[in-house]
Amino acid sequence: SQQGEEDPQALSIQEGENATMNCSYKTSINNLQWYRQNSGRGLVHLILIRSNEREKHSGRLRVTLDTSKKSSSLLITASRAADTASYFCATAGSYQLTFGKGTKLSVIP
């Protein structure tokens, strides 16, 4: 079964705008990770946030984690056309890495 659920399913924005994607999950986690998938390719790891962290930054990416609400958000600032892809959250337990269905982001030049 899917652990993480992303929202929205699809998002279309203009280049330069910020994009926010949300992820909700059901059980306790060790960490939560965000991945990106370009069409026809494998997933690529973007950023990881541990269960004892609340916020993390990496370049134009900002991730937050609220373990009390079992939710996370990914913010991409100053989006570029090259950011067009699907974005997935993944919850990590002792061994498992379980993905949601993803948010399809389209950045219009």
Next chain:
Amino acid sequence: DAGVIQSPRHEVTEMGQEVTLRCKPISGHNSLFWYRQTMMRGLELLIYFNNNVPIDDSGMPEDRFSAKMPNASFSTLKIQPSEPRDSAVYFCASRTTDEAFFGQGTRLTVV
């Protein structure tokens, strides 16, 4: 390192035939995952191995599916017999502790 290597990249087969997908994880990674991706169901975890041992195969859809990891550098996912509903992209991923590294996937079409 060349990353996670999957073969073949594309496979078209007739219903009822046996299909074998192959994966070479990154050297030194002790966990290996097999996922299936479809538009309808998204990315489903089929099975994962830790130190070559299957830890959880509850995601394997039916007995027609089987996976092996005979050594740390090779894993296979076999479907026998294949059915049209098995058509999907199958991904292999490996990791040590945190981030997973994915292969490019095998696009399977069963006609």
